[in-house]
Amino acid sequence: MKLLIDMNLSPSWVGRLIERDLEAVHWSTLGAHNATDVEIMSYAREHDYVVITHDLDFSAILAATQGEKPSVIQIRSEDLSFLAIGEQICAAVSQMSPELQAGALITVDPVRTRIRLLPLSRRD
Numbered sequence: 001m002k003l004l005i006d007m008n009l010s011p012s013w014v015g016r017l018i019e020r021d022l023e024a025v026h027w028s029t030l031g032a033h034n035a036t037d038v039e040i041m042s043y044a045r046e047h048d049y050v051v052i053t054h055d056l057d058f059s060a061i062l063a064a065t066q067g068e069k070p071s072v073i074q075i076r077s078e079d080l081s082f083l084a085i086g087e088q089i090c091a092a093v094s095q096m097s098p099e100l101q102a103g104a105l106i107t108v109d110p111v112r113t114r115i116r117l118l119p120l121s122r123r124d
Helices: 012-019 037-046 057-065 082-095 097-102
Strands: 002-005 023-026 049-053 072-075 104-108 113-117
Touching (some): 057 104, 082 097, 082 113, 097 104
């Protein structure tokens, strides 16, 4: 599984994820720094990436479009450092890998992890 780290997270996430045997890349190495969320989502879908972000717009895009891909992992924490939330992200990727490959929205905060399968329904 390939992880695409959004611009709102530090590029240092890439090295930390790679240290844990996860394939990861930061958007800044793939596209324009001012790319829209729609552009990032499109790239991720076309190249089979899971997006890791702190931006709620990605889940809104999935809901509005009834999108089935790409999967998105949303971080809901004030501290966006890998030290603060990275292990929870790695655990979510490991434990929910089949769902991420099929299409899912995962929300990770310091207390819990939630998953919703894609496409999102109006009741989600």
